[in-house]
Amino acid sequence: MFPRIPLGDWVETVVDWLTANLRPFFQLIKDVLLGAYDGLDWVLTSPPVWVMALLLAALAYAAKGWRLAVGSLLGFALILGMDQWENAMDTLALVLLSAVLALALGIPLGIWAARSDRVSAVVRPVLDLMQTLPVFVYLIPTVVIFLTGAVPGIVATVIFALAPCVRFTELGIRQVDHEVVEAGRAFGATPGRILRQIQLPLAAPTIMAGINQVIMLALSMVVIAGMVGADGLGSDVVAALQRVNVSLGAEAGLSVVVLAVFLDRVTSALASRSPVARALARTSA
């Protein structure tokens, strides 16, 4: 008979060892993440609702124009009318924090992978694994390590949303016209200057598309985050599922959609405002 491979037991041993021996390290991560989350949540929820809504609409106006601003205000009014505003802000805080963390890890990693074929060859299968492994699978050890609350939700979201950030950054930089990079070298620019003044600006539209993807993926994780006890729209969706409460599910779900459309339109508008994208748009107009 074919031997039983105890892979699951091995993984469990590793996770047990990690929780036993790296407790202070994980506790530090937990404290930092929780602090950041609470801080951001406080910023989003402490001003009066209409101030916050106007601020977000102003952001939409700055990114794209008055039509998006008006549309956003209508959407926020709907959320408020469904009594989901506080949940929406909790979710926004979770999404923004996760996205910022994914970008802070993913962009440098993408740059590194773009500069070295070896790094790229190592990073690629790891990203494949992170993207294809069912979320619940790594949610289990995350909960074992961080218990319940916002933190395991944030960690799982970062892991899930990291891949497109790394991929888009690497792709964007590798796609930069080879001759332009060569021109930078030929005139004696340092690698740092070439990265800053040539590669990153020319890759910016692609990287911005990656940022948009990161935020969208982070938002798609809110229900999962709700499942492990993070506050927000996700926890209401989970509650609605458990109690078969159609009305609550519809309201929380619609609020997620409004938030998603708002974040998508704002970030994709920002993508088309990069200097390179504007330079190219100016000529085709």
Added chain:
Amino acid sequence: MSDSNSPPQHALSVRNVFKAFGRRPQEVVRRLRAGATRDDVRNLGTAAVIDATFDVRRGEIFVVMGLSGSGKSTLIRMLNGLWKPTSGQVLLGDVDIATASDRRLRELRRTGVSMVFQHFALLPHRTVLDNAAYPLEIQGIGKEERRASARRTLDLVGLGEWADSLPSELSGGMRQRVGLARALAAGTDVLLMDEAFSALDPLIRSEMQEQLLELQRTLGKTIVFITHDLNEAMLLGDRIAVMRDGAIEQIGTAEEILDAPASDYVARFVADVDRSRVLTASSAMTPPEKSPVCTVSVPQDTSLADVFAPLAGSEGTVRVTDDDGATVGMLRAEDVVAALVTPASPHEPDAERRLLSENLQEGDAA
């Protein structure tokens, strides 16, 4: 020009340079040195440049001509260290580019050698002015100063009015003039031009060729110009190196290459050149006669195509004069006709067809 080897004569000296890509470049070079051919080492790596040796004199336009895959682009990239030779020396002044540190290389590229690219390689998000000023920005020169000198080089190439435009608002020819202005703004003595005019329409291309020659008259830069176009090579080059399969087949002036091709390959290559446009009166003339009877004269650098009219107006003989107007020779109609005959070369029957198909591939690639 003297043939002395004293360093100041030469802006660039290339000595026994090999460049191989692939798994085992050193082994490729070792076998090539031992007499292996490019095909023999194919499974070890690609031999891009094989034993290149030449000097570029100060103030000359040195053209490297070859079809695609001949190694010319790799060769020019070794002249400023974008590629490091697998073996051999590249002397820029008295510094060996092949062994210079990264830091020293950057310094040399800032102050010693600049480059113009086939597809212009401009920064799309910067204005024409800031593109032209970019090398000075890298050199650490302040904004006002670098913009002022970039403006001067833009005026030089006739793009002064376009300073505030973006590259994408310019035509191909104008973009390449920005590329040229940028390279000139760097203020280096040596200018590398990699297929600089190959991406341009024929009319624009010949305009650019004229402009380059005119600029060169006043600037006197040392220019290494890469091209796959023989007519361009003949027009621009003070001297021409013909490359084939990674090796240099012949180095000489346009006339030398036309009159005495070093190999069948070169002979076949130059067979289609309009000799009357390349050869000059001085190359076909005979020594002056004792009693010059004719009154019509032409300068010695007149192309043969342009001496037909004077010849017709003076019963078939004209005097050839130097820059000071002194007679240096006589040119008779029969001399002209003789000079226009392509020198005989042993022909392989399918050689021309092969050359033609190579040329067609080059055209497809462009």
